[in-house]
Amino acid sequence: MTTIDIMSLYPKDMNIYGDSGNVLTVTRRLALYGYEPCVTAYNQGDDWPDHVDMILGGGGQDTGQKKIIDDFFRRADLLRTLAADGTPMLMICGLYQLFGEYFETVDGTRLDGIGVIGAYTVGQDVRMIGNLVEHSDDFGDVIGYENHSGQTFLRDGVRPLGRVDAEGRGNNGEDHTEGARVHNVIGTYMHGSLLPKNPKIADFLIRTAVERRYGAFEPERYQTDDQRTALAALDRAADQARRVAASRPR
């Protein structure tokens, strides 16, 4: 069997608005491609596993971010090295902010980030909330649900995940960017969960993880007809969910 080791990062404290659905989606799709997903949850104080092919992190309240921050810094060098090495990662909202340089919360607390993404975040009183469509060069239209007080500003030259048409939405409500892409790390405000509605992103994470570990992504070698049919049904469900979310901006 061709195993892929997935880490769910801080699921106890950083997992809101359905972010754990991203782990379920990657797990299910990998299995339907004929690979064997193996998921490890990493929370504060846990041992780091021997091998990691992909890391998925979710959002959290400001309080959840404060809870994990010390442990997060103990793992910062490791995470920076894995990111620089090309490990595919998806960081939603609260962890997206902490993969940046810092997050200054609305009450004035400053949480340093690990600086994988050249971006900084400042809390504001107005929350940005609602279903959102963004246009991404890599993944076409990305559809998700944002809910954050932090305004994130990308440093010059940092590539956003996509661009939003709507006013007052996305990274900071001002520059029409959303999310960021650095190496194979995707940071984004999109909850929802993101991946069930955006299989192209799920497949990017999967393909990258498999190619890095095994040299080639070859579902045709492992996948059965039943698995192919089940995957097509998942993609049809994703299309329907995308249509509904896109038609309801709030």
Ligand code: GLN
């Ligand atoms: N606490 C952060 C904010 O409000 C992140 C929220 C989230 O992860 N949804 O900006």
